[in-house]
Amino acid sequence: MPSDRIKHPTPAEAFELAANHAALLRGLFLDPRYKYAQDPTPTFIKPNLDETPSGLYFVADFVQQTYIEYVVPFLPAGATRKCKAIANPWAWNDPNYEWEWEWDDQTSTLKDKDGNAIEFPKLSERDAVKKIGDVVTRGFLARKIILENSTDIKARLMVGGQPFDFGKEAEEAVKKTYA
Structure with a gap:
């Protein structure tokens, strides 16, 4: 955030925060040492806790909970399943997954396939400040x-x-995500 005061992120700030978190999650969940009890899909994962290093599992889970609880609320409903840049690692990694939305850097908007802008939610200032504080x-x-x-x-x-x-x-992603 550019000012010293914590405030509700703009759509561009919310998208950047989400994209950075999604990249960090990819660095953690797609690490070859992270093992799954079955092949993960974009909608379901089951970790193999016996073979995944506990540090990797716990940090990935912690960052994932941060993303879900404190970052995703700033995004339009369903955005993490519709836009590749902010998708979960398994949808992002699936070459057959069909993406419906795309971020437009020039206009700082999320757009559907027809070019229509997707509206971002506006949380109350109090809720937004609390969530951003928790992210920090x-x-x-x-x-x-x-x-x-x-x-x-x-x-x-x-x-x-x-x-x-x-x-x-993961080191580069965490530096960018939590500068």
Whole structure:
């Protein structure tokens, strides 16, 4: 946010926040060390908790909950299933998935296939400030865990006590998502 005051994001800010979170989720859930009990689909995943490193599982789940609870409410209903840039990792990764909406950078609007602008919801200022505040707080924790667990004992404890390398993709995505 450009000002010092936390406020409701504009549609462009909400979309950027969502796109950054979606990229971070891809870095975590599509990590080859993340194992699934069955092949994931755009609508259903079942992790294999015995084979997925606990640190990776817990951080992916934490970031996913942040996305669902605190970022998605700023998006039009169904946006994460209709627009690839903000989609869940499994829909994003499915070459046969059909996308209905696309972000237009020039006009800062989300558009359907016919070029019609999709309206973004407007939360109350109080709800918006609370959600953005929660994104910032949770983002601080996710960033610390992903970037500092090898050097900070508190961050390491949050991934099970052993250092965990989340990989360059997740590290770059968390830096962008939680600048």
